[in-house]
Amino acid sequence: MPKQAVISGNMAAAYAAKYARVDVIAAYPITPQTTAIEYLSQWVASGELDAEFVPAESEHSAMTICIAASASGARTFTATASQGLALMHEMLYIASGLRTPVVMMIGNRSLSSPLSIWNDHQDSMAERDAGWIQMYAENVQETFDMGLMCYRVGEDSRVMLPAMFCIDGFFLTHTYQNVVLPDQEQVDEFLPPYSPKYRLDPSNPIAMGTVGDPRWYMEFAKQKVEAMEAARGVVEEAHRDFEKIFGRRYDPFIERFHCNDADYIFITMGSVSGTFRHVVRELRKEGASVGLVRIRTFRPFPYEELREAISGAKVVGIVDRSISFGAMKSCGPLFLEVRAALYEQEKKPKTVNLILGIGGRDTTPSMVRECFKKLESVDERREFDVFWIGLRE
Amino acid sequence: MIREGAGFRELPPAAIVPEPGTSLKNKTGSWRIFRPVVDREKCSKCRICWLLCPEGCKIELEDCFETDLDYCKGCGICAQECPYKAIEMVLEEGSSIA
Numbered sequence: 001m002p003k004q005a006v007i008s009g010n011m012a013a014a015y016a017a018k019y020a021r022v023d024v025i026a027a028y029p030i031t032p033q034t035t036a037i038e039y040l041s042q043w044v045a046s047g048e049l050d051a052e053f054v055p056a057e058s059e060h061s062a063m064t065i066c067i068a069a070s071a072s073g074a075r076t077f078t079a080t081a082s083q084g085l086a087l088m089h090e091m092l093y094i095a096s097g098l099r100t101p102v103v104m105m106i107g108n109r110s111l112s113s114p115l116s117i118w119n120d121h122q123d124s125m126a127e128r129d130a131g132w133i134q135m136y137a138e139n140v141q142e143t144f145d146m147g148l149m150c151y152r153v154g155e156d157s158r159v160m161l162p163a164m165f166c167i168d169g170f171f172l173t174h175t176y177q178n179v180v181l182p183d184q185e186q187v188d189e190f191l192p193p194y195s196p197k198y199r200l201d202p203s204n205p206i207a208m209g210t211v212g213d214p215r216w217y218m219e220f221a222k223q224k225v226e227a228m229e230a231a232r233g234v235v236e237e238a239h240r241d242f243e244k245i246f247g248r249r250y251d252p253f254i255e256r257f258h259c260n261d262a263d264y265i266f267i268t269m270g271s272v273s274g275t276f277r278h279v280v281r282e283l284r285k286e287g288a289s290v291g292l293v294r295i296r297t298f299r300p301f302p303y304e305e306l307r308e309a310i311s312g313a314k315v316v317g318i319v320d321r322s323i324s325f326g327a328m329k330s331c332g333p334l335f336l337e338v339r340a341a342l343y344e345q346e347k348k349p350k351t352v353n354l355i356l357g358i359g360g361r362d363t364t365p366s367m368v369r370e371c372f373k374k375l376e377s378v379d380e381r382r383e384f385d386v387f388w389i390g391l392r393e
Numbered sequence: 394m395i396r397e398g399a400g401f402r403e404l405p406p407a408a409i410v411p412e413p414g415t416s417l418k419n420k421t422g423s424w425r426i427f428r429p430v431v432d433r434e435k436c437s438k439c440r441i442c443w444l445l446c447p448e449g450c451k452i453e454l455e456d457c458f459e460t461d462l463d464y465c466k467g468c469g470i471c472a473q474e475c476p477y478k479a480i481e482m483v484l485e486e487g488s489s490i491a
Binding site for chain 1: 400
């Protein structure tokens with residue numbers, strides 16, 4: 001029987017790896033990811049989890065170990081945040097280039113400097129072009145479910161790409177919520193053992209990590225693109241199977257809340273979506289025509305789903321918890337992509353960028369109401385604005 | 394072996410080489426511009442060239458060390474390091490330097 005437990009986001013991520021029957025875990029501790037790895041090391045030490053636990057000397061090494069283990073056919077797990085993810089940057093491209101479906105939890109944390117251990121999305125958004133599947137969870141249950149989903153999608157023979165599931169530092173990593181943990185048999189049904197077509201095996205030698213000179217490199221880059229595009233269908237298929245086996249249904253790419261007839265729509269990712277949904281519900285009661293789209297899968301980017309969901313709106317407020325310094329009006333990266341997705345549309349809403357919660361600053365319901373006022377006050381003739389919400393002038 | 398000019402759908406994934414021993418088919422000596430030529434009179438068989446050749450291309454003969462030209466890339470380390478100046482780097486036919 002599936003059981004209920006009150007656990008943190010970090011423990012949910014650790015449980016996802018455990019239920020996935022992970023073979024190799026390599027990691028280096030960093031706030032706010034640390035306890036996820038501590039749980040796994042305890043389970044390995046006590047014999048509760050039959051896996052290899054490698055305490056690496058850096059995040060760079062942790063990722064390298066996972067890539068090598070994955071190349072040999074092992075199911076792998078690591079977790080990091082912030083500077084740790086930045087240190088992995090070089091190896092992230094190698095993981096996707098070698099087509100090793102490593103799974104990683106990100107406990108989203110701001111980037112130095114100034115030093116901040118608190119939450120925003122700058123760390124994972126900086127890696128959005130690295131060839132990794134990226135998903136963003138809103139709560140602890142979804143953290144666990146996305147962990148399993150990352151293995152399922154990444155290891156699919158049509159995909160074979162690494163995958164990261166991103167959970168907001170402290171807001172999710174250290175928040176305890178009631179979670180349903182499944183039966184092991186359910187997970188085994190959802191997630192068959194990892195068996196790649198090619199792997200490092202002394203009895204059947206192959207070479208990996210070769211040189212791609214200018215005669216070859218482009219073709220392998222295109223293979224990666226094909227894999228990422230194929231992931232769109234695989235993500236949908238995996239979510240259908242997930243519902244069948246676990247009885248929980250998620251929209252694979254975007255969750256729509258009061259969108260159908262809304263004049264004003266917010267687009268969010270991650271835990272702040274809960275605050276936005278709460279305020280949208282209140283505003284609806286007050287008669288406002290407002291809705292919310294929450295992006296769950298960011299890579300591959302759901303541009304078609306987004307177009308369909310928001311093209312009927314008058315104004316769309318895209319919430320960024322990161323900044324693309326020097327982009328158009330130094331807006332956020334999510335804003336850039338949503339706007340780009342609308343470019344070909346004949347009928348398109350006005351867009352507004354709402355930058356908030358940078359470096360862990362709280363986003364309160366009153367701030368969301370302030371966001372709504374910004375949307376309402378958009379002038380048809382004016383070019384887009386980038387608003388910083390909660391900033392002291 | 395992978396067909397020269399193969400498209401991305403035809404290529405194995407992730408630039409792997411899916412069979413062993415392909416280095417035997419890829420004669421990297423074709424990269425060479427200069428070829429080492431040994432003076433058999435001067436060679437004392439001290440093994441310095443054999444020790445320092447980065448490609449493991451020096452072959453011991455009865456009276457001297459010769460070079461495996463299938464894989465020698467012509468780096469010239471052997472000629473530079475030979476204490477007896479027994480090796481001369483000679484421009485390959487068809488090669489030129491500006």
